[in-house]
Amino acid sequence: GFKSEDIEILATAAQVNDPELLLNPQFFPIMASPYTALKNLKIKPNISLVLKQFKKLSKLHSMLLVEGMGGIMTPILQDYFVTDLIKDMKLSTVIVTRTRVGAVNHTIMTCKMCEKYKIPIKGIIINNFDVDGYRVKELKRDLENLTHVSVLGSIPFIDDMSDRSLYRIFKKNIDFKS
Structure with a gap:
């Protein structure tokens, strides 16, 4: 199974067998915004990996559903929010x-x-x-x-x-x- 229950549900519903690292390149095992999780877990963010994996998925599938992380203004970094990620993914x-x-x-x-x-x-x-x-x-x-x-x-x-x-x-x- 997957580390993330949400990813498991979405992958099952979409009937895809993509590896979890492709679907969820940076997993945080705590219920918090990515910004808070990164601070609490002392992990470095890897936005470039997220964007790279998204591009790979875009080439593998004709349609993608990208689930948000708590809302449009959820912080990922001090000055980078879900809005910025959506813009970078051109969604x-x-x-x-x-x-x-x-x-x-x-x-x-x-x-x-x-x-x-x-x-x-x-x-x-x-x-x-x-x-x-x-x-x-x-x-x-x-x-x-x-x-x-x-x-x-x-x-x-x-x-x-x-x-x-x-x-x-x-x-x-x-x-x-x-």
Whole structure:
């Protein structure tokens, strides 16, 4: 298995057998931003390795899904953030938000940072409905009105992480044509 549970789930869902070092070139065994993990573990960052491995993956696969690390302004170095990594990889983004209180504010701020850094936004996905949060229809309406970004769909909490189940849920709930 992989050191990272997230990488294992994503690799399984994508049905790829790429080595972990290619998929996750710099792993931090603590739950923290890369900046904090690097400081606490006294490890030197290796952005060039991350970019090199990304280029290799780009040549191996026709489509890549690059998972973020906690948010658009997550620090990697003192003066290098996830926004910088996205720019260096020349990627556009899909913003994933939740339904809990604060989601509108957080999503608007994320959109504003993408605008500031000139990162194209492909759309927004509403993830894991929170029973105490916004109703999905209202949140979709408000986010589209306030951000002028399309909500591609919404994904409920997924208990069954099998490939077939994930595919069915995504196909039913996400508008990939947008």
